[in-house]
Amino acid sequence: MDKKGRSVNGSKKTIGSSDVARLAGVSRSAVSRAFTPGAYISPETRQRVVEAAEMLNYSPNAIARSLSKKSSGLVGIIASNLDNPYYALMLSALSSALQAKGYGILLLIAELDDMDALIPKLLSYQVDGVILPAATLSSKMAVVLERSGRPVVLVNRYLQQDVVSSVSGDNYGGGTAVADLLVKGGHRRIAYMAGLDDTSSSRDRGQGLKDRLATHGIAIYAQEAGQYRHVDAVAAARRLLSMTPAPDAIFCANDIMAMAALEVAKVEYGLKVPAELAIVGYDNSDPASWPLHQLTSVDQHLEDMVKLSVEMLLRKLVSGDTTLEHLTVPASLVVRASTRQTG
Amino acid sequence: MDKKGRSVNGSKKTIGSSDVARLAGVSRSAVSRAFTPGAYISPETRQRVVEAAEMLNYSPNAIARSLSKKSSGLVGIIASNLDNPYYALMLSALSSALQAKGYGILLLIAELDDMDALIPKLLSYQVDGVILPAATLSSKMAVVLERSGRPVVLVNRYLQQDVVSSVSGDNYGGGTAVADLLVKGGHRRIAYMAGLDDTSSSRDRGQGLKDRLATHGIAIYAQEAGQYRHVDAVAAARRLLSMTPAPDAIFCANDIMAMAALEVAKVEYGLKVPAELAIVGYDNSDPASWPLHQLTSVDQHLEDMVKLSVEMLLRKLVSGDTTLEHLTVPASLVVRASTRQTG
DNA sequence: CTCTAACCTGCACGCGCGTTCACATTGCCA
DNA sequence: TGGCAATGTGAACGCGCGTGCAGGTTAGAG
Structure with missing residues (x-):
């Protein structure tokens, strides 16, 4: 040249x-x-x-335009665990919603690199705002984001330190609803299969269950962690079902784990569901409704969550309002054949 | 102001x-x-x-940098059907691979808007290259992309007119392998449940099946379309299984449809799988290996496909080479309990 | 016919950075 | 100590576009 x-x-x-x-x-x-x-x-x-x-x-040239406009028309999203259909769906919904508003999506995956390296990269691209679906955000990066002056919304997560706005499902409420259902169904040995320990969603779902059970005078019978993943959930289910006596109900922090538990119970332990064991999932994902599973699950209304998240972000974007907000979307129980209605 | x-x-x-x-x-x-x-x-x-x-x-400021560098460090991806875990996985793998090479991802979803409006938007952001996973590309837009001078790679799709490079799984070969397996298992009334009609992947899988069956002197027994989706697949399975006599094997163009067929067969028709009906899926997705399904499926080695796609794109990117290439990744059969080994 | 308001258009500048080029500085060897 | 190579410096320019401002044109009112 x-x-x-x-x-x-x-x-x-x-x-x-x-x-x-x-x-x-x-x-x-x-x-x-x-x-x-x-x-x-x-x-x-x-x-x-x-x-x-x-x-x-x-x-x-949108790049050149954004230089003088000081606005790129891009929203940064840091996703992870896209192998979990629930998060994939969330990303899809987020993208569609943002796209409908004329924004582009700058996507980063937080599998290999850790978040702390990704945030500056995102900011260097002058994204107008950031949406973090299901991500654990270090307090250091929260400060960096804060200092950048760009609006940030956490979806279905929140931080201990109140520095970032968020939109969440009512995980605690979902847990209490499940507690009521199971107690009504006559169950007394109720186990909780948790997701990832460091996620607020998993903790809140479990806490909701425990607190409501306590008001019924029942203590949690057992707890295992399935890491939100099928393989780990299979192992966790085996640990639970090999107890004597075994639990008569398992509340799993997501549907994938619930289906794993269902399999282990039916195939390996030959249990009748829901007669001998009730199983409840979370997310009300598509497969939960499939004939083979018929899984009772908690629907946290993903679409609403996403819609509100995007609305919140855009509102902050245009107004420049930097006050923190925390929205909670009610969850609703979808009862299917994996639980019984009465004891 | x-x-x-x-x-x-x-x-x-x-x-x-x-x-x-x-x-x-x-x-x-x-x-x-x-x-x-x-x-x-x-x-x-x-x-x-x-x-x-x-x-x-x-x-x-990456934006300002790219202005003079004439390279944004961004790769555009137009995805769709992220509710299908397979495509979600593909997106995830693509993102990770590109990210590892230092590229950012500009993501657009092709659900509501049609592709033809999305391509110019992508180009206006000066993406260095474009990857189209599982997208149907109009010939008009193919020309626009061509004229833009930016490298484009189609993943697991190709066009009739040879204008865009591609990396595909060996869909035809996958179909023939399934044919062999089913014939060996003693099946004679073999049905094909297609995906979307306008996708080369669905067509090639079916064609591979039919051609190889023909060499065995067998004609396809029936064909229905399940649109790659669970709901449509349930309906398609009902149509197939209510035939007299019913097929004794169904090859489905993806795992989701195969699981739907499995459900309908077991729950609604009380059929023994694989004794009375064999079912084969495609993608070898995670749930295929779950105990409740034990689904024989074709693994098209997604990771390899993605790796090759990204490599091809980056090669074109740095070399400026504009010649068309078409790579095919071999598929391999993963036999599980939903098919029998011998007739 | 004149004056003004309404409407278009072009000029010039700035956005934040990479890059080039002429120059200043340093280090090294003879 | 002189001189040359190696290295660092700062001013200037370009990237492609948006936009305030001033100038130009037209139409309608008086």
């Missing part, structure tokens, strides 16, 4: 507004205005510009 | 490299070099710059 060469393919010069302007016989500003809704420009001029643009295969 | 005002919060001026330079007592160029690997700068100077940068919470 020569001194001013365009790297490899010198012929493929990037076309800019000036090229369009020349072809249309107008100024560069006119081109800009032709692509800016609500700008002073005559229909004829716009027409000429648009035609020239199409001829040249031109579209405004 | 006043004439030169910083929109709403006037105090929060964005800090640039000049601010850092002033604090560190060096020139703007020195700051730039401190953040550019392999640039002439003494360790001491870099140290001072980095300290000043941290103090000011500064990080280089």
Whole structure:
């Protein structure tokens, strides 16, 4: 490439507004205005510009635009555990909602790298806001985000230190509802299969269960952790079901673990569900309703959560309001054949 | 806001490299070099710059950088059907692979808006390349992409017109392997449950099955479309199983449909699997291996496909090579309890 | 016919950074 | 000590676009 060469393919010069302007016989500003809704420009001029643009295969450079506008039109999302369909669904819903509002999504995955390295990367791309679905945020990075002045919303998580806004399902309430259902069903040896220990969602679901059981004068019978994953849940279910006496009900912190428990109970222990063992999941995911599972589950209304998250973010975005907010979306029990109605 | 005002919060001026330079007592160029690997700068100077940068919470503006570099460091991905865990997994793998190479991901979802509107949006953000997992690309947009000069890779899809590079699983080969397995198992009334009609993956899997059956002197017994979705697959399975005589084997174009078929067969028709009916899925997804399903499935080695896709894209990216390539990743059969080994 | 208001258009500047180039500084060897 | 190479410095420019401002054009009112 020569001194001013365009790297490899010198012929493929990037076309800019000036090229369009020349072809249309107008100024560069006119081109800009032709692509800016609500700008002073005559229909004829716009027409000429648009035609020239199409001829040249031109579209405004969003990167350059965001430089002067000081707004990229991008929202950063740091996702993880996309192998869990629930989070995949959440990402999908988030993307759709943001896209409908005209925002693009800058996606980072927090599997290998840790969050602390990802946040600065996100910020360097000048994202207008950040949504963190199901992510554990270090307090250090929370401060960095805070200092960046960009709005941040945590979905279905919250932090001990109150530094970031959040939208969550009512995990505690979901736990209490399950407690009521199981007690009504006549169960007394009720076990809890937790998810990941360091997530507020798993803790709150368990706490809701325990607290409500306590008001019924019942203590939790056992607790194991299934890490929200099928393999670990299978092991956890085995530990629970090999107790003597075995629990007569298991509340699992998500559907995947519940289905694992269902399998272990039926296939390995030959138990009748729900006659001998009731199983309750969480998320009310699609497979929960499938005939083979018929799993009672807690629906936390993902769509609503996502909708509110995006609304909250956009509100902060346009208003510049930096006050913290915490929204809770009610959860509702969906009763199916994996639990019995009366004792 | 006043004439030169910083929109709403006037105090929060964005800090640039000049601010850092002033604090560190060096020139703007020195700051730039401190953040550019392999640039002439003494360790001491870099140290001072980095300290000043941290103090000011500064990080280089990737947007501004990409303006002059003519490369955004972003790869565009248009995804869809993230409610299907398989595609979610693919997205996750793609993201991780790209991220490991230092690229960011600009994600768009093609549910509501159609692709044709999304492609220009992607291009306006100056993405360095585009990866289209499981997307149907209109020929018009294929041309737009071609003219943009940016490398594009289609994953597990290809087009009739040979205009875009692709990496695919060996769908045809997967179909033939299933045919062999089923014939060996003594089945003669073999049905195919297709996915989406306009996808090459579904067509190729079916064609592989039919062609290989033909060499065994067997014609396909029936075919229904399940749209790759559980609900539609349940309906399709009912149509198939209510035939007289019913098929003695169903090959489904993905695992979700296979599980649906499994449910209908067991729950509604009380059939013994695999004694009375064999069922084969595709993708070898996680649930296929779960005890309750034990589903024979075709593994198309998603990880390999993704790895090759990203490698291909990056190769085109750095070399500027624009020749079309089509890679095929072999598929392998994973036999489980939903099929019998011998007739 | 003149004056003013309404409407367009083009100029010039700035956004934050990478890069280049001429120059200043240092280090090294003779 | 002189001179040359190696290395660091700072001013200037370009990247592509938005936009305030001033100038220009037109139409309608008086």
